[in-house]
């Protein structure tokens with residue numbers, strides 16, 4: 001028969017050396033999802049809402065279609081891995097020619113690429129490394145995505161809260177304007193006083209409009225990520241108090257890091273590819289096979305071998321490229337490690353500073369601005385200070401509220417960055433807004 | 447008052463001239479004489495004047511008289527300059543400077559011809575001196591720091607000595623870093639009775655120091671840096687309703703001696719219900735020919751004025767500085783003028799932000815004290831903004847340099863006789879029939 005003993009042994013060995021175990025591509029997406037949930041420590045049960053940052057993540061994971069597309073990509077990679085883990089199929093060739101008296105001449109070949117079969121284990125390992133990289137990539141996107149959603153949620157809540165406070169500041173400016181109009185109507189002040197008040201009002205109106213724009217931008221960003229219509233009114237009226245983060249250590253973060261895992265897999269993949277290339281470049285075209293020929297009603301059997309002669313290209317360039325690619329991957333891996341360590345240091349110190357700032361706002365600034373308002377009211381009652389000073393103190397207190405929002409948002413952002421790193425997410429600078437200062441405009445001369 | 451015969455023989459020319467007894471008509475060219483008032487021989491030697499015998503003691507309402515002892519014919523006083531916890535009125539206290547535990551210092555009282563020795567102990571944290579304002583004395587005793595003496599350092603005791611060769615109403619005060627030390631209260635009255643009084647002696651003799659302070663509402667130490675923002679105006683360092691009333695029996699002769707050591711203000715003191723005669727300045731007795739009747743006496747800062755009248759009009763009579771900002775307590779002066787604004791509209795605009803907010807000043811300040819009295823508008827601790835006092839018929843919207851002269855028939859002693867009952871009737875709501883009778887339309 002065709003089943004030639006050496007070839008069969010060869011094929012079986014190749015099959016064994018290749019990936020015997022195959023992945024179920026349809027299962028990959030939910031595996032990645034489970035691992036992301038476990039890494040981010042978010043209870044993802046599909047009951048999302050806009051009430052908390054984790055709930056918003058839940059909501060986004062259900063509704064954001066590009067997240068689902070990314071997850072499917074992991075399945076695609078798994079299927080590709082399976083494909084690459086099999087030996088290259090042998091080629092069967094039949095040639096039938098009209099013969100002489102004795103009927104047709106049949107020429108039957110069965111041959112296999114030496115590389116396609118013998119390199120199967122190496123190729124499968126390379127593919128496995130590539131798949132690991134792809135899977136890490138998918139997981140990383142998911143972890144980063146959850147952090148992005150949390151960030152967007154914090155920003156949206158903060159923007160809503162800021163908008164409320166700017167509305168109060170606007171209300172105070174409108175009250176001042178009303179008083180200015182009354183003073184003007186009573187003939188108690190020259191027109192310049194009312195005009196000055198009007199200028200201040202317009203400035204506050206513009207501040208409010210800016211806050212509206214920022215709130216809309218934040219709302220839209222959250223809407224995009226959650227894949228759901230978001231209305232500001234659905235968000236909580238205030239940011240939650242920042243939960244003290246469990247700050248992970250450097251080793252812990254490096255172990256968990258998905259960009260590093262991906263990078264490691266890439267290093268492995270290109271290193272394997274380089275190793276394979278050392279002889280694959282020489283065996284660029286090498287086939288062996290069996291040949292049978294039927295002529296004159298007689299079968300004649302034999303074998304065949306085919307090889308490209310390395311006369312013009314000995315494969316050294318391919319080998320060089322592969323070697324450099326491997327070095328390149330190592331350099332990238334080292335750079336990424338340094339980057340992650342730096343990002344962790346940054347996130348930790350930003351977190352510490354932001355928490356300290358939020359604490360100071362809570363413990364000092366808010367009570368101080370409240371006390372200022374109380375004392376101003378006492379002095380107003382005692383007719384030592386006028387109503388404009390009172391409204392100024394009100395504004396100062398309200399602006400302390402803005403500082404509270406900025407400080408708490410910063411603490412949340414730093415916390416998210418730290419948790420993102422701990423979950424293996426991408427490193428990056430923590431971007432926060434500077435904490436608002438006191439009243440932007442001097443009260444002016446009333 | 448008994449006058450010794452020896453004293454009577456030593457009447458000075460100025461006193462005689464003032465009394466119109468010198469026979470000046472005969473002197474075609476009167477000899478040049480000092481302006482101050484003298485009833486003693488400048489070179490004479492006089493026994494220390496005795497209270498109740500040689501003079502009728504002055505009363506310093508809300509104040510005190512500095513005690514003395516006589517040592518070898520010299521009246522010895524001891525002033526101790528020190529920090530004082532002072533109450534301007536109920537609800538307003540401050541750490542001030544004063545003498546012998548009081549702000550202002552106790553009144554020093556003497557008789558013309560008295561030899562005095564005044565010890566001054568400095569228990570302040572700063573150097574000080576004492577100047578004897580209006581007293582004719584040797585230059586070295588005048589108390590101007592650096593000019594007449596070196597300053598009295600903390601812990602030191604200095605002696606001042608002289609003989610009074612004049613009578614009148616004077617003052618004493620620090621003359622070292624005056625701006626600070628007088629702003630903190632270092633001052634007092636000084637009354638020197640004539641050795642030989644002219645005319646009828648007063649039945650009531652009151653000494654009142656006028657001064658002013660800068661004490662922000664809620665603060666408790668006067669601010670010496672103030673130049674214009676004086677918000678506590680006082681009589682004997684009390685502002686109404688902290689001032690005790692002056693009392694007199696109907697028909698009594700009343701003498702009021704005002705001194706003014708305010709930093710930056712003169713005070714026109716107006717007495718209701720009477721016309722009085724301004725009889726003396728710190729320079730001396732005003733010749734009768736130069737006197738005039740008045741109802742307001744302008745007491746310039748750095749001077750004294752003495753007025754006299756017979757309290758023949760019974761009642762409760764306001765007596766106060768007539769500068770309207772001087773009869774206010776701790777009024778802020780940098781407020782927008784709210785008079786006439788629509789308070790409801792403002793209340794709505796601000797009340798949405800501050801629920802306890804209440805527009806004030808739109809109908810003046812008159813209701814302010816009563817509002818505060820009701821307690822629904824909390825004000826700073828230790829402050830006296832706009833506060834007056836509950837009177838017998840309504841809220842008295844006065845503060846600061848304000849007191850009440852209470853004249854009653856048959857009154858004896860110094861106790862407050864309570865409110866006058868207006869037996870002759872008082873202003874009241876007009877009845878419809880009265881309006882109709884006199885053709886008055888309320889519309």
Ligand SMILES: [Cu+2]
Pocket residue numbers: 679711712713714767768769772847
């Ligand atoms: Cu005055």
